[in-house]
Amino acid sequence: MNLDLAHFTPFASLAGGLMIGAAAALLVLCNGRVAGISGIVGTLLQGARTEPGGRAWRVAFVAGLAAAPWLWRLVFGAGSAGLSPTIAASPATLIVAGLLVGLGTRYGSGCTSGHGVCGIARGSLRSFAATGVFMAAGFVTVYAVRHLAGG
Known part of the structure; x- marks a missing residue:
């Protein structure tokens, strides 16, 4: 097994993990909901009835997931932290x-x-x-x- 040190990004990975954990914690603390992506997206795609405002936070959550790489690229540049897989x-x-x-x-x-x-x-x-x-x-x-x- 070889470790590819050119693409070894422990600090970016740690930061990403901390952000995922913080987002999940905030969602459960502020909204009482688990940050399960398949459940969030599945509810949107099925058009299921949700609690008042339930569709809005789900759309915002998915939009945030989709926008995050673009925001990272805008702030830190195209080649940063392996963003060109x-x-x-x-x-x-x-x-x-x-x-x-x-x-x-x-x-x-x-x-x-x-x-x-x-x-x-x-x-x-x-x-x-x-x-x-x-x-x-x-x-x-x-x-x-x-x-x-x-x-």
Whole structure:
């Protein structure tokens, strides 16, 4: 195993983790809601009826997620902290991967943000189990794609 020191960004990663944790904590403290992205987006896409103002905060939350990389780029520049990723996958592979992730969030009753960030912070045993399964599936997938499939 080789560590790619050119792309090793512990301070940017720590800052990102702290911001995610702070955003999740603020949402639960101010709004009483868990920052589970799949639940937030799913509610918007289904057009489900929500509490008064429920649609507005969800739209603002998703808009903030979409705007964050652009804001970072505007403030810190295009090449900062690995903001120009290269994805070595075809569009078809990305679509299939996205669909599989969506399917997994339905079966797992949530995503890594809801279970891994918020659920574990609340001490939820179900979230510990779900996050362990998410991580194990990711490890197995990377190993299979990179080592068994000749990637």
